[in-house]
Amino acid sequence: xxxxxxxxxxxxxxxxxxxxxxxxxxxxxxxxxxxxxxxxxxxxxxxxxxxxxxxxxxxxxxxxxxxxxxxxxxxxxxxxxxxxxxxxxxxxxxxxxxxxxxxxxxxxxxxxxxxxxxxxxxxxxxxxxxxxxxxxxxxxxxxxxxxxxxxxxxxxxxxxxxxxxxxxxxxxxxxxxxxxxxxxxxxxxxxxxxxxxxxxxxxxxxxxxxxxxxx
Numbered sequence: 001x002x003x004x005x006x007x008x009x010x011x012x013x014x015x016x017x018x019x020x021x022x023x024x025x026x027x028x029x030x031x032x033x034x035x036x037x038x039x040x041x042x043x044x045x046x047x048x049x050x051x052x053x054x055x056x057x058x059x060x061x062x063x064x065x066x067x068x069x070x071x072x073x074x075x076x077x078x079x080x081x082x083x084x085x086x087x088x089x090x091x092x093x094x095x096x097x098x099x100x101x102x103x104x105x106x107x108x109x110x111x112x113x114x115x116x117x118x119x120x121x122x123x124x125x126x127x128x129x130x131x132x133x134x135x136x137x138x139x140x141x142x143x144x145x146x147x148x149x150x151x152x153x154x155x156x157x158x159x160x161x162x163x164x165x166x167x168x169x170x171x172x173x174x175x176x177x178x179x180x181x182x183x184x185x186x187x188x189x190x191x192x193x194x195x196x197x198x199x200x201x202x203x204x205x206x207x208x209x210x211x212x213x214x215x
Contacts, residue, residue: 004029006068006208007043007054009036010195013155014065018053019192020151021069023209025076029055031208032199042201066092069152081148084141088149091131091141095153099127103156107163121167124160128176131157135175139182154183 006022006029008015022029034043034052047054048063055062055071062068073082102124109117131153134141140150157180161168169177183189196206 002058005032005056007032007034007052009034009052012052013159015053016155016192017152018065018068021072023188023192024079024081025072027072027075029208031206033196035198066152069148084147084149088147091149092152094127095156099124100156103160128173132173132176135179
């Protein structure tokens with residue numbers, strides 16, 4: 001059977017969460033690191049949207065990060081990430097929708113004529129305050145074990161925090177800060193953030209994940 005190919009970009013939060021799920025599942029893929037400002041023609045031929053991540057399997061092309069996560073975990077879910085309430089999907093919808101819109105208008109406010117940076121940050125923060133309350137007394141959103149909702153959300157919380165880390169660290173959301181900090185210090189996160197050279201045709205194959213890692 002042909003090994004799936006994952007087109008990825010290290011710093012993209014969507015690509016991060018795809019790599020997180022694939023690493024958790026233990027399914028071996030061929031990783032191809034893409035340079036977004038100079039996309040490889042083979043990638044453009046594969047991805048309908050020309051965005052990462054893009055997973056090419058023997059039978060199909062999956063061009064959405066959330067679908068890649070579910071694809072991997074449906075085949076093998078040793079850590080039980082899919083074992084979560086339906087509310088977990090609502091949280092992911094919120095992160096992908098209104099939170100990400102506000103995050104983009106906060107982080108890249110100069111790109112939007114009508115964006116007020118402070119207002120967008122405050123709106124995004126309202127969702128994080130709710131998550132801070134949800135995390136009270138537990139390590140992750142639903143228990144002391146991570147689920148799909150945690151791992152589909154954390155890369156975007158990281159992106160928000162890094163926009164102005166000094167401001168983020170000064171906010172009163174201790175549970176949220178601990179949740180994010182635990183993720184950033186985890187062996188799993190460090191393993192999926194290894195640097196790879198930009199892929200070109202005829203390069204040696206890069207296997208991912210390289211070695212099993214703990215969350």
